[in-house]
Amino acid sequence: xxxxxxxxxxxxxxxxxxxxxxxxxxxxxxxxxxxxxxxxxxxxxxxxxxxxxxxxxxxxxxxxxxxxxxxxxxxxxxxxxxxxxxxxxxxxxxxxxxxxxxxxxxxxxxxxxxxxxxxxxxxxxxxxxxxxxxxxxxxxxxxxxxxxxxxxxxxxxxxxxxxxxxxxxxxxxxxxxxxxxxxxxxxxxxxxxxxxxxxxxxxxxxxxxxxxxxxxxxxxxxxxxxxxxxxxxxxxxxxxxxxxxxxxxxxxxxxxxxxxxxxxxxxxxxxxxxxxxxxxxxxxxxxxxxxxxxxxxxxxxxxxxxxxxxxxxxxxxxxxxxxxxxxxxxxxxxxxxxxxxxxxxxxxxxxxxxxxxxxxxxxxxxxxxxxxxxxxxxxxxxxxxxxxxxxxxxxxxxxxxxxxxxxxxxxxxxxxxxxxxxxxxxxxxxxxxxxxxxxxxxxxxxxxxxxxxxxxxxxxxxxxxxxxxxxxxxxxxxxxxxxxxxxxxxxxxxxxxxxxxxxxxxxxxxxxxxxxxxxxxxxxxxxxxxxxxxxxxxxxxxxxxxxxxxx
Numbered sequence: 436x437x438x439x440x441x442x443x444x445x446x447x448x449x450x451x452x453x454x455x456x457x458x459x460x461x462x463x464x465x466x467x468x469x470x471x472x473x474x475x476x477x478x479x480x481x482x483x484x485x486x487x488x489x490x491x492x493x494x495x496x497x498x499x500x501x502x503x504x505x506x507x508x509x510x511x512x513x514x515x516x517x518x519x520x521x522x523x524x525x526x527x528x529x530x531x532x533x534x535x536x537x538x539x540x541x542x543x544x545x546x547x548x549x550x551x552x553x554x555x556x557x558x559x560x561x562x563x564x565x566x567x568x569x570x571x572x573x574x575x576x577x578x579x580x581x582x583x584x585x586x587x588x589x590x591x592x593x594x595x596x597x598x599x600x601x602x603x604x605x606x607x608x609x610x611x612x613x614x615x616x617x618x619x620x621x622x623x624x625x626x627x628x629x630x631x632x633x634x635x636x637x638x639x640x641x642x643x644x645x646x647x648x649x650x651x652x653x654x655x656x657x658x659x660x661x662x663x664x665x666x667x668x669x670x671x672x673x674x675x676x677x678x679x680x681x682x683x684x685x686x687x688x689x690x691x692x693x694x695x696x697x698x699x700x701x702x703x704x705x706x707x708x709x710x711x712x713x714x715x716x717x718x719x720x721x722x723x724x725x726x727x728x729x730x731x732x733x734x735x736x737x738x739x740x741x742x743x744x745x746x747x748x749x750x751x752x753x754x755x756x757x758x759x760x761x762x763x764x765x766x767x768x769x770x771x772x773x774x775x776x777x778x779x780x781x782x783x784x785x786x787x788x789x790x791x792x793x794x795x796x797x798x799x800x801x802x803x804x805x806x807x808x809x810x811x812x813x814x815x816x817x818x819x820x821x822x823x824x825x826x827x828x829x830x831x832x833x834x835x836x837x838x839x840x841x842x843x844x845x846x847x848x849x850x851x852x853x854x855x856x857x858x859x860x861x862x863x864x865x866x867x868x869x870x871x872x873x874x875x876x877x878x879x880x881x882x883x884x885x886x887x888x889x890x891x892x893x894x895x896x897x898x899x900x901x902x903x904x905x906x907x908x909x910x911x912x913x914x915x916x917x918x919x920x921x922x923x924x925x926x927x928x929x930x931x932x933x934x935x936x937x938x939x940x941x942x943x944x945x946x947x948x949x950x951x952x953x954x955x956x957x958x959x960x961x962x963x964x965x966x967x968x969x970x971x972x973x974x975x976x977x978x979x980x981x982x983x984x985x986x
Contacts, residue, residue: 465782469530472785473985474847477527478774480783484527484744485771486711488730491786491844492739492958493519495556495662496730497605498526498718499566503777505720506559506585507730508535508568509742512956513545513553514802514842518568520585521786525777526720526728526744528784531799532586535568538806540592541575545806547828548838550901551955555621556662556716558605559585567640569595571602573621579606579640596634596643600625606640607665607672614638615694617650617674619661629653631663631676633695650689650696653678657687657700662716669752674698677715682734686715688754704731704745704756707767714743714768719754724776729756733768737875737929737951738845739958746772788846788984792820801962805838810974811965812841819978822965824860824867834878834964835900842874842962845925845951846984852961853922854982855939860885860975867967868893869977871921873931875959876901879949881921881933882964883914885975890914894933894946901955911945925951929959 475490493509505526511517516534523529539545539553557570567581568589576597582589595604595616604618614636622628631651634643653660657678666673674689686704691697704714717731727747732740745757745768757766790798795814803811813821825839834840852871860867870882870893879896895908920936929951934942951959965977 465780467783469784470787470789471783472788472846474788474850476783476785478783479771482774483771484774486743486769487733487741488527488744489521489529489742489786490738490847491741493521493742493844494732494740494957495603496717496732496742497556497558497664498720498730499559499561500720500722501561501566503723506566507718507742508557508559510556510570510956511554511802512551513539513549513805514957515539515545515804515806516802517554518557518570518580518589519799522586523784524779524781526722526730526775528781529786530784531786533799535580535582535585535589536592540578540594542806546808546838548805548836550835551957556603556619558664560606560608562606562608562640567606569604569606569616569640571604571618571621573600573602573624577601577604577616577618577643581640593641595636595641598625600627603662605663605665606636607667608638608640609667609694612638614640615665616643617663617665619663619676629658629660631660631674631689648695650674651676651698651700653687659684660687664718666719668749671752673754675717675719679715680713681740682713682736684713684715686729686731686756690752701753702765703754704729704766704768707757707765709768709770711743711768711770714745714757717742719747722775722777724778726776727754728775729754735848735958737953737959738848739953743768744772744775745769786846788843790820790982791818792979792981793818800843801841802843803838804840804842807839811839815978817978819857819980820982821976821978822869822963823974823976824869824965824967825974826970827966827968832903833897833900833906834872834874834880834966835876835897835903837964837966839966840872840874840962840964842872842960845929845959845961848929849926849986851922851924851985852983853920853985854963855918855920855980856883857918857978857980858883858885858890858975859917859977860890861971861973864967864969864971864975867965867975869963869965871923871933871961872964873923873925873949873951873959873961875952875954877950877952879931879933879946880964881923881935881945883917883919883977888913890917892919892935892945896946896949909946923961925961 518535689698872880
């Protein structure tokens with residue numbers, strides 16, 4: 436195992452562990468190379484897998500194969516670090532290995548929460564020994580980052596095309612050396628939508644060379660066409676593009692012998708007779724053994740957009756994705772299927788979830804709500820994570836406006852999260868607070884808050900927090916000490932029950948069952964926070980001993 440170190444916004448030294456998988460025979464599944472999720476594993480251990488391969492909010496996924504290795508990225512919007520990098524050897528077992536950006540430009544703009552903005556629908560490609568990621572920021576334009584080591588440090592972002600409403604970009608380098616960029620449009624900023632444009636780029640991929648050519652208009656049959664991915668096969672240029680909307684759409688394929696079209700069109704995947712709504716937007720990848728596969732998302736509301744893997748084949752130079760029971764060339768998603776034949780068998784792997792806070796690096800599953808400050812949190816040499824309280828921004832109406840929320844994705848539909856903390860507020864201050872949070876457009880948290888006469892346990896929730904509604908808080912009891920365990924049990928339909936324990940054995944439920952909801956373009960998240968009302972030169976702090984996700 437090789438450790439790399441990554442600094443998130445000059446704040447947290449984060450480990451990027453690029454693990455070398457141990458191979459075994461096709462009949463025996465090797466032992467896991469690291470911690471495996473207790474709540475969702477796609478690999479069934481018998482040569483089969485179940486969808487989703489990632490039951491967490493890795494929305495708008497794109498992937499690329501280089502040799503025996505697959506690398507995936509996905510939308511991260513305004514969460515930091517952003518542009519998560521996942522690695523797999525077999526398309527079923529994935530590990531988080533790093534991030535491509537540690538702060539979002541413009542830096543001051545993204546120092547405040549910018550819900551739903553930032554990184555939209557990235558693409559990842561490999562060209563002449565380097566990995567490239569392109570993404571559209573709907574407010575600023577199309578950016579690119581690159582590296583020779585996707586699990587290591589990426590170069591600073593380059594603004595390839597400046598403008599409003601430029602989204603969902605994907606590069607393509609043709610055999611003749613010419614470079615192109617296809618992208619969609621956000622009607623909220625550009626005033627146009629449901630069309631795709633292709634620009635010429637310089638060979639380095641750092642800037643566009645023209646104003647672009649409109650190559651497809653989806654208004655008539657494919658509204659909200661977006662998220663294009665650009666490929667070439669057998670002399671055809673292909674644009675894989677979702678259409679029809681996030682939750683209910685379909686996968687559209689465009690093809691032409693000319694890069695600028697005209698393009699033929701065909702729907703190759705939709706829900707069919709399955710429970711998998713809106714199966715679309717993702718990546719075509721192949722194996723060294725000659726198989727073709729397609730990764731896409733499914734919108735699961737509070738759980739975000741989870742990632743499915745579909746078998747794919749070619750028929751008359753059109754892809755057929757999933758299973759096609761009636762033979763019409765339009766597939767539907769598979770729920771379980773034989774794992775890709777990658778020539779070897781690899782260990783079960785899942786993205787990190789729990790964190791014991793025992794190393795000098797925070798787990799890669801953690802993201803901040805905005806570009807971070809260097810005073811928010813520190814890994815310690817005492818086996819804990821220290822969160823210092825930070826002042827709630829002036830004018831902040833609730834936690835929707837607070838940047839120092841340390842959160843991670845819901846890892847499955849049902850799970851239990853327990854954390855242990857010790858709170859040491861500044862005795863000269865009141866209303867310093869730390870706790871466990873389920874965050875979305877509605878949110879709820881269980882916290883310890885300081886008052887003049889000691890520490891109190893509080894439960895609060897805010898409905899339609901994105902609209903500025905205030906929290907409703909209930910003071911539960913005065914605490915006799917400053918150590919406590921918090922828990923939230925997430926059940927079906929994102930029903931969340933908070934509880935606490937002062938002895939680590941008996942947990943007491945608090946509040947009504949809270950129903951988690953999505954944030955803006957993201958699923959609900961769970962994590963930690965530490966805030967205060969006023970300024971100080973000596974903030975209080977919370978030491979979190981561990982953060983454990985179980986069934």
